[in-house]
Amino acid sequence: MTESDFPLAAAWSGLSGGAVLEAAGMLSLFVGLLFLGSMYLPGPRASGPGLEGESRSYKLNGLASFLIAMTAAGLAQVFGWFSLSVLHTHFVALFLMANGFAFAMSGWLYARRARTPDAPEGFWRQFFFGAELDPALLGVDLKFFSYRPSLIGLALFNASFAVVQYETYGRLSLAMVLYQIFTFVYVLNYFQFEYGMTHTWDLVSERFGWMLIWGDYVLVPFFYCLPGWWLVHASEPLHPTWAAAIVLLFGFGFWLFRGANEQKHRFKRNPEAPIWGKPARSLDGRLLISGFWGIGRHLNYTGEICIYLAFTLTTGFTSWVPYLLPAWLAGLLGHRSRRDERRCRAKYGELWGRYTRRVRFAMLPFIY
Structure with a gap:
């Protein structure tokens, strides 16, 4: 090299x-x-959730x-x-x-x-x-x-x-x-x-x-x-059409990433908060099934990968090295999604089984 x-x-x-x-x-x-x-x-x-029995601010x-x-x-x-x-x-x-x-x-x-x-x-x-x-x-x-x-x-x-x-x-x-x-x-x-x-x-x-x-x-x-x-x-200029496509990818990823995280945080603060113009729906008041969280269990991770892929696509295709970043992030967040699944299954028990049957896909609707 x-x-x-x-x-x-x-x-x-x-x-x-x-x-x-x-x-x-x-x-x-x-x-x-x-x-x-x-x-x-x-x-x-x-204030955050209690850590080791103590409230944190x-x-x-x-x-x-x-x-x-x-x-x-x-x-x-x-x-x-x-x-x-x-x-x-x-x-x-x-x-x-x-x-x-x-x-x-x-x-x-x-x-x-x-x-x-x-x-x-x-x-x-x-x-x-x-x-x-x-x-x-x-x-x-x-x-x-x-x-x-x-x-x-x-x-x-x-x-x-x-x-x-x-x-x-x-x-x-x-x-x-x-x-x-x-x-x-x-x-x-x-x-x-x-x-x-x-x-x-x-x-x-x-x-x-x-x-x-x-x-x-x-x-x-x-x-x-x-x-x-x-x-x-x-040295290679970015074609305006390709630039527009990258902007759309970044916008989509940002909407997905930030929107999903914001919906989850809003639900934790107020289980009846409106999501997409309607009162939030949930399973037993604990697991959100409205908005992005009714489509996929970890779409916030998918959105973040799209954001970093947009960063990298600005470099074009002259080298594979910049693509190590979105590849790494996809592996990291894919692993984290599986770790989240294990933790949630241990925390919610049968309720998590009901949730996964209701929201079938993790990061890619109709695929994974």
Whole structure:
């Protein structure tokens, strides 16, 4: 595989001791400022399901953190105080430092395991899966907080690709413009819907160990931006007809992903809330069978895969490498849907059997 086939390989050539030190400072400043923002920026509070017998309350100021970070980066770029292209040139160094941070944080949480008498047995399970369900530092829930550097970091990396393309060629391609719009809307909407995260499986039931930490600080920001690398120097223009088709795919996926999640959250808050203009229907008041949830059991996952496929289709078909992202996500969410099925069957028993007979398909109506 040549460098042109895999543009990330070029980033390794710029790796040096100085770049690693600079990356360490950048990462520390970035995470530190977001942590302070989580502590002090205003925002409403939302209650989540009880964890380990205790009610949890979360401050929803992630949207403010995201908008401040992106505005500050944009102003710094416009006025020449700082160029986001440094994220592109320091990508590998930042990747190495993020890995170090993830292992250090996991080790620190493992060292706190003595405070958690019901932690799973064994070093591997405690380090990898986590000893604590809901660790906090200075009043900040670390699991809830870690979505912020994860997704804001992803948004900044994506923006850096546009900056590099413009600084190199003096323009932005249609594919890059669409990619920037799609990814910005996706991250912005996450923080608009931050209240919905208080009921997710990861937040409610997963312990916070290396698996989630590495996913937040390394996998999402450094792997989920993969299509952006190909767009920086992409030479083939995106045909307007193909661009329109990609926009439709993104719109459909976004409607499916966000619509399904919003319906579920609305039902949990009010079982009689209207869905698609009619009162919600359910089985025994527990399992929603209206809207998207009367068509498929995990259509929110299907919508998210469509969103990431739209991201990737902006790169065209000159390389298979960007398609690792939607392929990975399809495997991840397909596995998660099966894990959800097992958990729901254990939780609801016979009621879940009635639900699966009523809603026959999981992620693809009439297929799967």
